Amino acid sequence: MKPRAEIALAWVTLKEGMRERAFMGIMTFALLLLIASGVIADLSIGNILKVTQDLGLSAVSFTGLLLAFFMGTHLIAKDLDKRSIYMVLSKPMGRGSYIAGKYGGLVALVGLSLAFITLFMLVATFYFYKTSRLYFPPQIAWGKLVLASIFIFLEASLILALSVFFSSFASSPLLALFLTLAVYLVGESTHQVSEILHSPLGQRTSPVLKALAMGAFYIFPDLSLLDLKAAAVHNLPLPPLRLMKTALYAICYILALLILATFIFKKREMK
Amino acid sequence: MQAALRIEDLTKHYKKGLREKIVALRGLSLEVHQGEILGLVGPNGAGKSTTIKIIMNLLFPTKGRVEIMGINARSPKAREHLGYLPENPSFYDHLTGEEFLLFTGRLLGMEGNEGREKAWELLRMVRLEDAGRMAIRKYSKGMAQRLGIAQALMGDPRIVVMDEPMSGLDPIGRAEVSQLILSLKKQEKTIFFSSHILHDVEAICDRVGILVEGRLTYLGTPSRIVSTPTWLLKIEGDYRGILREKGLTHATMVGRITQVEIQEDELWEVMDAVRGCNLPIYSLEKRRCSLEEIFAKEVGSETAG
Incomplete structure (x- = not known):
């Protein structure tokens, strides 16, 4: 059976998202950030190309995060608030199809935006590479830059899944946004906390605190695994197996969140 | 013949806080036959929208069940x-009507x-063919309502459920929607809708259900209610006390006239009693209750009960 309803909903979500003022604002901001990063890199004392790549990838990451946080919670909340969801759920489709369609549209929106910003970043890097007056211009790992952007997209997709999950039961978009932000902050730091706990410093930590921190490490997504920015800019080795495992981890986490969201949303009443 | 829509013992509680609950529906049961128009009327908070949302699976019943075909x-x-x-x-609303x-x-x-093809057929039917390529955000309330009816008919459904289809519309808009509903009946569709505009229900429904505080207090033809005759007896002067003694507790004063409504089957008994007391009868008129009056009476008796 073709997922026609899901695709139709994803398409409408994508179109709706692209017409949102918040989306246009974020995209304009991202482009300005990229242009500014070129100017800042030009003024820097260090290697202009490394600074350009670093700032460019940061701009891509920042755009992905902003879009995931705001569009994820906003577009579902808008459906519930304006009650346009009634028109969709009254059709012979399950609540799971709604979650899948909405998530699909949001991922497409973020994916297309990140692809555009990445392309802009690569063009800017290429321009600086060609016009640089360095005696020994470093080799730019173009493939790793693209790979880093793909992993930024994976991270944004995971945050979108989090926002869909929280929107499936939160009574207000602000609450969903706050919960997503909280999980993001925890997810960004669990890896470091785990490393500290496994270091000699961790021996002095109380067992209860240690158990809590390790519990958080296993429950919350380890978002630092998806950050390849430094490796791409400094051309560090990226073992394919590690990349595949990381991607699989993110995809499994996303699927688990969407299944949970569906389960909760099936029980949600549309008052 | 199988009922198009069957509602059995439908009960719905809403939670309010930790302990309190609001009872929106109390054991509602009714059947909508194929090809008929059934209108559910009631005041705000009677449970009309709750019933419709349960039918559409937007809300879940606390008890009871709903069957569609x-x-x-x-x-x-x-x-x-x-x-x-x-x-x-x-x-x-960033989409056009056609989209x-x-x-x-x-x-x-x-x-x-x-x-x-179906989209344009329906746009023509609801007279939106000229606005089909216009963004929905530019539609008037009436146009949006007609587009809403068109989307409800997209899959050629056998049953059309409408929640307050005439609310917020001007008289022309209401007439248009009424005509649309009647044209759907000609296509042998079953229509179930809620309204608090009793005149519209009276005009287009085959049967009417009156819902008061979650209970179905009447289910039948609108003509049956409207055609039930009553008599209005007017007596010159204030004779409410005497009438009360005769069991007519609902007598009222309008100016210098005492007015009392009498059911047809009680008429002769009451008239004998009034004549026996030599009261100055001003007039006796036969009248028909409008649906509004029936509705007000139902609401009143429920509240009193």
């Missing part, structure tokens, strides 16, 4: 037979030209 309403399969117009329909209907068609599994 013999299928449990909880199943998506049941909604293949249903078209739904929510109260104050809201759309993805929205095509989107609805895709949700229903329609492909390519099939959806486009």
